[in-house]
Amino acid sequence: MNTARNVVIVGSGPAGLTAAIYAARANLAPLVIEGEPSSTSDQPGGQLMLTTDVENFPGFPDGIMGPELMQNFRRQAERFGAEFLTEKATKVDLAVRPFRIWVRDTMYESDAVIVSTGARSLMLGLEAETRLIGHGLSTCATCDGFFFRGQHIAVVGGGDSALEEATFLTRFADKVTVIHRRDELRASKIMQDRAFANPKIEFLWNTVVSDLVGQEKLEGAVVQDALTGATRTLPVTGLFVAIGHRPNTDLFAGILDTDEAGYLVTRPRSTATNIEGVFACGDVQDHTYRQAVTAAGSGCMASIDAERWLEAQHSSPT
Amino acid sequence: MAAGIVNLSTSTFDERVLSSDTPVVVDFWAEWCGPCKSIAPILGEIADELGEQITVAKVNVDDNPDLAMRYNVMSIPTLLVFSGGEVHKRLVGAKGKSHLLQELDEFLVSSR
Numbered sequence: 001m002n003t004a005r006n007v008v009i010v011g012s013g014p015a016g017l018t019a020a021i022y023a024a025r026a027n028l029a030p031l032v033i034e035g036e037p038s039s040t041s042d043q044p045g046g047q048l049m050l051t052t053d054v055e056n057f058p059g060f061p062d063g064i065m066g067p068e069l070m071q072n073f074r075r076q077a078e079r080f081g082a083e084f085l086t087e088k089a090t091k092v093d094l095a096v097r098p099f100r101i102w103v104r105d106t107m108y109e110s111d112a113v114i115v116s117t118g119a120r121s122l123m124l125g126l127e128a129e130t131r132l133i134g135h136g137l138s139t140c141a142t143c144d145g146f147f148f149r150g151q152h153i154a155v156v157g158g159g160d161s162a163l164e165e166a167t168f169l170t171r172f173a174d175k176v177t178v179i180h181r182r183d184e185l186r187a188s189k190i191m192q193d194r195a196f197a198n199p200k201i202e203f204l205w206n207t208v209v210s211d212l213v214g215q216e217k218l219e220g221a222v223v224q225d226a227l228t229g230a231t232r233t234l235p236v237t238g239l240f241v242a243i244g245h246r247p248n249t250d251l252f253a254g255i256l257d258t259d260e261a262g263y264l265v266t267r268p269r270s271t272a273t274n275i276e277g278v279f280a281c282g283d284v285q286d287h288t289y290r291q292a293v294t295a296a297g298s299g300c301m302a303s304i305d306a307e308r309w310l311e312a313q314h315s316s317p318t
Numbered sequence: 319m320a321a322g323i324v325n326l327s328t329s330t331f332d333e334r335v336l337s338s339d340t341p342v343v344v345d346f347w348a349e350w351c352g353p354c355k356s357i358a359p360i361l362g363e364i365a366d367e368l369g370e371q372i373t374v375a376k377v378n379v380d381d382n383p384d385l386a387m388r389y390n391v392m393s394i395p396t397l398l399v400f401s402g403g404e405v406h407k408r409l410v411g412a413k414g415k416s417h418l419l420q421e422l423d424e425f426l427v428s429s430r
Contacts, residue, residue, distance in 0.1 A: 036414030037356040039393070043412065049352045067352040087414065104416070134393035134410030143351045146379070147392045217392065238392075 001083065005031050007306055008101055008110035010089050010251070013046025014292045015282025016116030017073035018299030019306075023114075024080035026307045031110070032082055033089045033103060040139045042120040042248060044086060045070035047283075048292060050140050052168055057292050069292075094255050094275050111313065112277045112306040115252065115264065116299060119245035119283040119290075124156065128212040136218025137239050141165040144238070145172045153238030154179055154221055156209055162242035163191040169240065170200040177234065179204045181226055204234075212239070247284045256280070263287050271302040277313075279305050323365050324375040328382050336403040338373060341425040345376040346386055346396045353412035354395045360415045364422070371426045399425060 007023050009016045012034035023030040034044040041047040048054060048066035055063045064072075078084070085103060093100040098109040121139060123129055129137060138144040141155075145168060153173045155166040158180035166176045178195070183205045185192050195201050204223060211222035213233055220233040247263045249256070257265045257274040264285040266272060271279040281298035283290050326334055326344065335342045345361055347354035365374035379386040379394060389398055389405065399407040399422065409421055 036417075037353060037360065037412035038414075039353045039395070039411035043353065044356065045352075049356070067355070087416075134396065134408075135390070136392060138393055139411075140351075140353065140393075143353060143395075144393045146348065146350075147386070217390065 001031075001085070002029075003106070003108045004098070005029070005108060005110040006310060007031075007112045007114060007303075008033065008099075008108055009114040009116060010092075010101065011035065011046070011116035011118055011248075011282070011284070012044050012074070012084075013048065013070070013116060013118045013282055013295060014073065015118070015284075015295040015299035015302070016046075016114070017070070017077050018296040019114045019116060019281060019303040020077035020082040020299075021073070021080065022300050022303035023306065024077055024082040026303070027081075028307065028310070030077075030082050030114075031085065031108060032077070033085045033087060033101065033108075036086055036088050039143060040120055041118070041245070045074070046118045047245075050142055051164065052142055054292065073296075089251055092251055092255065094252075094278055097277075099277065112279070112310055114271075114299075114302045114306055115256070115273070115278065115280040115284060116282040116295075116302070117248040117251065117284045118295075119247045121161075121241065122244050122246055123241055124209055124243070126209070126212060128214075132212055132214060132218050135216065136214065136237055137212065137241070139241065141168050141240050144240075145169045148173050148238040150174050151237045152177070152235065153240065154209075154234060154236045155240045155242060156180075157242035157244070158182060158185040158187060159242065159244065160187045160191050163187045163195045165240050165242050166201050167191070167194055167198060169238075170198055173238070174200065176201050177204055177236065178202070179207050179209060179221070179223060179234075181208050182206065209239070245283065245290075247287075249284060261287055271298060271305045272309075277306075277309060279309075322374075323361060324373060326375050326377050326382075326385075328384055331377070331382075331385055334373075334375065335400050338400070340370065340373055341399060341401040341406075342373040342375055343422065344398045344400065345374070346379050346389075346391045346394050346398070347376055348379050348394055351394050357395055357412045357418075360418065363415065364418060368422070368426065372422060401425060 051066035213220040279302040281302035282295040397409040
């Protein structure tokens with residue numbers, strides 16, 4: 001594989017793949033370092049790989065499955081000559097020109113870089129998590145819901161992802177308890193209405209999970225009332241965590257500017273970062289909208305910004 | 319050309335896995351599991367590359383829920399590595415190729 005590139009795109013969710021479609025159509029022969037398989041949202045295709053029906057992506061009036069949508073994005077980029085590397089970028093040097101990006105021992109050089117590394121799901125941060133992951137504790141409702149047929153399970157969180165998972169899990173479970181630390185939900189109105197109308201879903205408000213019970217497999221979650229501090233054990237056999245996301249910026253720590261919440265900072269009305277020639281798009285730089293369609297839109301912007309920047313470089317004497 | 323991936327069912331599992339002379343990696347998967355699909359091509363490559371040193375097999379949990387239950391599989395993909403009829407390693411969740419090869423290294427006859 002050619003290791004000297006016009007554009008390298010790091011990350012392959014809606015943002016990175018849209019940037020790849022535009023860059024490929026602009027004859028920039030982009031290389032997409034798409035990440036590697038995982039059962040978290042940090043994988044090729046990004047967060048939509050763990051969802052089922054996507055109902056709000058324009059152009060699909062009957063909805064489309066998240067993984068299928070991402071496969072379509074990828075095929076469209078491939079059609080115009082984007083190349084893919086199913087690995088994780090391990091190191092970058094953005095202080096030299098061309099920029100350098102490593103995938104373990106292989107170094108790739110690129111005139112421009114588009115960062116679209118997205119965000120990953122937060123876990124609870126409990127010691128028992130490592131022991132029980134895959135044994136009742138899950139990061140992927142679509143993968144694991146099947147194993148909880150007829151059981152009582154819980155979902156932690158109050159946003160759209162939490163309610164989508166809870167609603168999906170009622171296909172299998174007898175009862176799904178949504179555990180939320182506040183007394184109101186962040187989720188969109190339509191998701192809330194659906195969850196409230198579902199007889200299998202119940203809510204535990206102002207409640208946090210403080211520990212997990214079970215050695216070999218999950219036997220319960222210790223829940224604490226956030227107002228009174230009282231604890232009790234909820235006898236669930238499955239626990240799905242959807243408490244939010246954190247931008248994947250580790251690769252660029254100390255190199256690219258971030259805001260107080262850890263997201264990459266881009267210039268207003270642009271995808272330009274603090275390093276000229278490095279552009280950022282998608283959830284890694286957006287904690288306001290975080291939708292597939294806004295990520296795709298910003299991916300298009302990043303590709304156009306990169307293309308114009310490359311043109312300006314080539315036409316001006318150095 | 320290696321044998322590729324062996325498709326197992328409840329009726330063939332004991333013979334093909336428990337009585338096997340070589341180590342067997344069993345991938346518990348299902349059609350509706352996205353991460354399962356993303357590791358499928360990687361397992362195919364691993365089967366080709368490792369050839370006769372190891373058998374790569376898969377169990378569809380929809381068709382064989384009893385096997386999933388027997389080995390306490392509650393999350394897919396789960397890879398179980400069998401050697402001498404016993405489970406020696408359990409890998410839960412999808413992982414990249416280099417990571418998987420590293421995890422399987424201890425089961426290979428040192429042919430290098």
